[in-house]
Amino acid sequence: MAQLREDDTADVVDNVVAKKEKKSKDKKKKKEKKDKERKRKAEAAEVEENGEVSPKKAKTEINGKQSSKKAKTTEEEETPPSIDLPELTQEQQDGAFSKFRISNPMVEKLQGRSVTYLFPIQAQTFDHVYDGFDVIAQARTGTGKTLSFALPLVEKLQLEGTKGKHGRPPKVLVMAPTRELAKQVSEDFESITETLKVFCIYGGTAFAPQEQAIRKGLDILVGTPGRILDYVRKGTLDLAHLRHVVLDEVDRMLDMGFTESVEEILQAAYKTGGVADALAGSPDTPQTLLFSATLPPWVHKTAQKYMKGDVKHVDLIGNQDIRTATTVQHMAIKCGYQDRAATIGAVIQVYSGNHGRAMVFCQTKRDADELAVSSDIKVEAHVLHGDVPQEKREMVLKKFREGKYRCLVTTDVAARGLDIPEVDLVIQCSPPKDVESYIHRSGRTGRAGREGVCICFYKFQEERDLQWVEHKAGIKFKRIGGPTPNDIIKAAAKDAA
Known part of the structure; x- marks a missing residue:
């Protein structure tokens, strides 16, 4: 009887040990299975990321049977399926962002505005404006003239670095003939920069908020000639440190009787004596940019008083018979x-x-x-x-x-x-x-x-x-x-x- 109990006890112990061993083996198998799955996923991720094939053989199951195949070569894996991409036009090729000194953050901002390449007027004036030449540019309406000067000027100023000094005078002055156009130009500048301070001034609004903004300091000032001249005469606006002057829709501005106002403003911008220095090509004179859809001959004559001798002319209309938009x-x-x-x-x-x-x-x-x-x-x-x-x-x-x-x-x-x-x-x-x-x-x-x-x-x-x-x-x-x-x-x- 005692012998029987001892045998029973031995059987129980053996069963317990066997169960533990089985459990341990099952656990080990599960771990190995998980490790293999993890390794397989890691290799798949590496292939997807690098476009390379693991040197190990890839096992493939066909009709429920395991069969090993040699992995495809890296060259075969890297060959993408043929996709018919739309062919770029000559205009898109000429205006590709990669051809110009445009930073990656700026490219993202332009793409956010659905601008995927530079329009002809923008492409043909970018380097001239960026390199500091005086420019007279003429192109049809609706072709993106505002961005032609805004983009290179912003890129240049941001590359040089901005100092948020209180009360700093503007480096860029943009004059436009109407309040609505001045406000639109200001908004275009603001849409492509977050580091430069842009402000717009024009008549029909209170002086106090505008004067306060000028005293705080700014980098780009946009406005109509009449209101700009008011602040110049009052001594509120210091133009002695201007580096870039833009006259947008210049023919209309001069035609509306702003000729004397524009000339007085530009004279205030010249450090050592005004128009005479501009004619001499003094380095102290600001870069002058004239943009418009129409530029009668008398505009060219008037503009020459403010511009250096190596002025760049960009005319996308020229002697073409049709001067209006072709669409x-x-x-x-x-x-x-x-x-x-x-x-x-x-x-x-x-x-x-x-x-x-x-x-x-x-x-x-x-x-x-x-x-x-x-x-x-x-x-x-x-x-x-x-x-x-x-x-x-x-x-x-x-x-x-x-x-x-x-x-x-x-x-x-x-x-x-x-x-x-x-x-x-x-x-x-x-x-x-x-x-x-x-x-x-x-x-x-x-x-x-x-x-x-x-x-x-x-x-x-x-x-x-x-x-x-x-x-x-x-x-x-x-x-x-x-x-x-x-x-x-x-x-x-x-x-x-």
Whole structure:
């Protein structure tokens, strides 16, 4: 009996030991399995990261059977599948970021603005501006002239390093003919730099906040000549340390009577005596950059007083017959004054509709006010001209850009340089007195490669004025009649769809 108990005890002990050994073996197998899985994943990750194949043989299971195959060679693994990539145009190749002194952070900012390469005017002026040459540049509206000077100047200043010294005078001065254009240029600068202090000054607003910003110190100052000159004469603004001066839409600025103001401002920027030093090419004179879509000969003569002898000329229009944007259709409608409002309302319905955007240019502020409140304009319209308070002008432009309303009735205050996206239709209530005005007005549509329509209204006695615009601008108007009820019905059906 005792012997039996001893045997039973031995069996129990053996069972316990066997179970422990089995458990240990199972644990060991699981660990080995996990190690193999971890190793396999690590090798796979290495292959994916480096594009290389592990020198070990890769085991492959086919139809439930294990079969070993030799790993593919590195060369075979690195050969990607063929993908048909769109071929780059010559313009895209010439404007590739890699060809210019553009930093990686700046490339990211530009791509964030959907800019993937430099436009021709930007590509052809970048090195000239960056290297400090004086530049006179002419290109069609909507081709990115603002970025042509903003990009190289910002890159250059950031590379040199910025010192946030309180009360520092500006290094860059940009002058624009209108408040709206000055504010837009300022916003373009701010969109591509976080380290440089940019500020915009113009008339129609309080002096105190602007003076406070100047006293705090800034790097880039944008403004209209009148308000800039006010601060120069008061001694608030020190231009003795300026290194770069930009005149944007220079022909309009000088044409609006700013010639004397601009000259006085530039003289204040020269350290040792003004225009005479500029003619002598003194190193103390700032770099001067003139950009515009139109540059009449008298602008060149006036500009020479401020520029050094080795000025660089970049003309993307040259002797070409067509001076307007090539993406715009030009049409003309003969219409009497009494029928004009109704016809304009019908044209907006047909060519712009309830979902497009239209700009209507009037010769006088009174015409703009009357047309904006006319019952013939079926879409919501707002007016913009010099008598509208500055705060309301900014709000009107902002909401029009955002598409909050579809029609902007304005004078030439909105004709210059304003980059308002996706304007489908431009209407000119009468042929302008100078061809430059027509070019800039029509340039509000068909921007950045988009297509647009510009329709010019004219009375019987204005036929010769229309022909003069055709000749000077190098275009041919397509004479059309006012929209018929059938045209309006078709447009309404398309809008509804």
